[in-house]
Amino acid sequence: MDVELRASDDDRNRVVAELHRHTTAGRLTLDEFSDRVGAVWTSRTLGDLAALTRDLPALPSPAADAPAGGDPAGHGRRELLVLFAVAALTLLLLGGFLAVTR
Template sequence: MDVELRASDDDRHRVVADLHRHTTAGRLTLDEFSERVGAVWTARTLGDLAALTRDLPALPDDRATGATDVGHGRRELLVLFAVAALTLLLLGGFLAVTR
């Protein structure tokens, strides 16, 4: 990683998410989290962002642990719910027309 490269908003969002996960794990206090998040939004380079997490251990990759499957499962559940609701509406409309 070239520490002099400019950081993007996606890079900043990633670091904030990592800081949140470390706070949830008890590695950072809420005050430390707030302080570091403030520094994330003023960071200009990837090196500035890396300095904010240098003292924290590496986090496991969500894709490797299956954490992204939770979001996928919720999406499937929403689609199933929408199909069931549409089916009930069509059935209700059919019953109203045929009576």
């Protein structure tokens, strides 16, 4: 990789995704993530981008993390839908309880 080559938006998006994965793995705090993402968008070269992840271990590709034959984001979406359904049901029950007790 020629570190003096200009970085593209795709290169920047790839680094942000990698930083996000390191943050979810607990290697970066939210403040560190925020600082580094800010630096990603001001980076001009591939060398600038590489410097932002130099102290982090290599990660397997996102496809390797996905369950075989499944949507890697599907599990998170299902959890969010279940959480939303539980919250909606709780509000309905609370509203019903308040209506009955007044």
